[in-house]
Amino acid sequence: MLKATIYFMLYLIGLGFDEKDITLKGIEAGKKCEKCYAELYTSDWKGDIKNIEKLIGKEIKILERSDLEENLDIWINEIKDYNTALFVPGDPLVATTHIAIVDQALRKGIKVKIIHAPSIISAIASCGLQIYKFGKTATIPWSGQVENVAKTIEFNKQHGLHTLLLLDIGMSGEQGLKILLSKNIITEDTDIIVASNLGRENEKILFCKAKEIKNFPSPCVIIIPGKLHFAEKEFLELLRCGNDRKRA
Amino acid sequence: MLKATIYFMLYLIGLGFDEKDITLKGIEAGKKCEKCYAELYTSDWKGDIKNIEKLIGKEIKILERSDLEENLDIWINEIKDYNTALFVPGDPLVATTHIAIVDQALRKGIKVKIIHAPSIISAIASCGLQIYKFGKTATIPWSGQVENVAKTIEFNKQHGLHTLLLLDIGMSGEQGLKILLSKNIITEDTDIIVASNLGRENEKILFCKAKEIKNFPSPCVIIIPGKLHFAEKEFLELLRCGNDRKRA
Incomplete structure (x- = not known):
């Protein structure tokens, strides 16, 4: 049978x-x-x-x-x-x-x-950074325990790599940055990329100094750029705070 | 007006x-x-x-x-x-x-x-490796110029990170591995993951030694695992060559 x-x-x-x-x-x-x-x-x-x-x-x-x-x-x-x-x-x-x-x-x-x-993992290419130049990813947790985040950013930066920082559920861009600033991981003048609602109707991407961001609600990611290729640099300037040739 | x-x-x-x-x-x-x-x-x-x-x-x-x-x-x-x-x-x-x-x-x-x-960039999570533990990505080109690939693998490995290797258009898994082997970047006994047609009907993922792979047509990627978390290790064993508890 x-x-x-x-x-x-x-x-x-x-x-x-x-x-x-x-x-x-x-x-x-x-x-x-x-x-x-x-x-x-x-x-x-x-x-x-x-x-x-x-x-x-x-x-x-x-x-x-x-x-x-x-x-x-x-x-x-x-x-x-x-x-x-x-x-x-x-x-x-x-x-x-x-x-x-x-x-x-x-x-x-x-x-x-x-x-x-x-997925956010590939959608971040929308920011104009080359996807294969990203190093390890880290998450900023609500707990504020960011030793691992600090290590990841420093390590990637040392090697010219970009760092994608995911934010814990419900955390806004401002809240994420506040944690990074309070732990001296970045300063108010650090150039960063913030992307809120990536891939959605109300998507908002900005290249700016940490002190310049406001109103970047959850879901949001922060990117700390590493060494920039000139094409990346040129593109980022289009997303620069105050530039009106913005994306749709 | x-x-x-x-x-x-x-x-x-x-x-x-x-x-x-x-x-x-x-x-x-x-x-x-x-x-x-x-x-x-x-x-x-x-x-x-x-x-x-x-x-x-x-x-x-x-x-x-x-x-x-x-x-x-x-x-x-x-x-x-x-x-x-x-x-x-x-x-x-x-x-x-x-x-x-x-x-x-x-x-x-x-x-x-x-x-x-x-995108392949997030779909590789299907292999059971944690996406945030991937380092920089590299591409194996038809030219066989793989200095950058060698450097990327070594660097990621040193830091416990996984390496995603994209293969040039039309390159099969066997052809990609042949290039890596001929340049002594890996040996025949190196544990690797090969994934052909990821996300398609005829998807095929295998965890094996380099010498064991055959019939992994383009489009294909190769992953060189870094330090494995025990959950990653356990899952990879399910994809191990010869294990019949395979994915659909």
Whole structure:
């Protein structure tokens, strides 16, 4: 007698920055699934999940951090006999906590497919800095524990590399800078790039001195440029505070 | 008399890895434009542009490298009085050559909007390595001039960082490795990750020794892991050559 093994599929589907950043692949995968979930705690996603529900024609259950971390086993058991979609902000697995979900699913014999979407990691190319000249990335946490951030910036700077600083959930550009300034990691005259709502309708990118920024709400990133190529320098001047040849 | 300034918009629209990686934003922007172009020379895009034409209901003219590099002025003049879409593989501006297009457009008073899409830069998170532990990226060129690649790998390794190696257009994993081996940058026993067709139907990711890889066609990337966190190590073992608990 032949014994067939049936594999169910878990799709991790990227949502990008807001509800219109989902790809055709993402919509198609969502339509195939019997169970649909979303987590919106790893990033500040600006969209209405109801619109994603309309696109795939199904209800989506919102999961909390505890469902996917402390109680991951329970969730994996819940989905193991179904094709399942888990919608996540940005590009899945960039939030490193999701690796554990994939790992557990594979160990239970569930196949996993990643459906990619826009991510801050490549979208920062919008600032005009060459993506391959970025060094290690760091996150400014609400705790204000920035020893690691200081080390990363210094190390990258020493080697001419740009540093992408992600800000903790809900942290504005001003709040992030205040932490860096209070720890003397940068001065008020340090040239930085601030990008708020990258990839969204209300995107705002500015090249300026730290003291010049105001009104850069969350989600926001700060970039400390390393050694600038002349093409990078020229482009950054277009984003310079006060220059009116601004991007749309 | 009031004088109104009309700004036309140039949309750089990311196509991701193939024809189903376009986002809803990308389709919407394409529909708004009077002129539509695509360039497919900066990356090995796996799709049929005819399907993108169907989605936006318009013809798309394919541009060559010379149109957008040597003759950029001519093209900018052609589009300056229209809303224009330029479709590009991956996430726009990750191909650093496109910065010049944005720069020129802004200087001519054309507004520019970037529509993001999946990119190899974040999709490599699929390999289970933490994205913020990647150092500088390098490209293996067909010329075999790999001094910069060697330096980048050594530097990243010294500091425990992972190295993403992009391969020149059309280069297979085997061909890329052959170059690294012939220059003694790695040995046959070096542990590497190879990822072919990342984000596409025929995606293939393997963690193995350099000598074990075969049949990793273009588009392909190679990753030289730095210091591994135990979670990274555990996950990579699932992708290990010979392990049958593979990803879908």
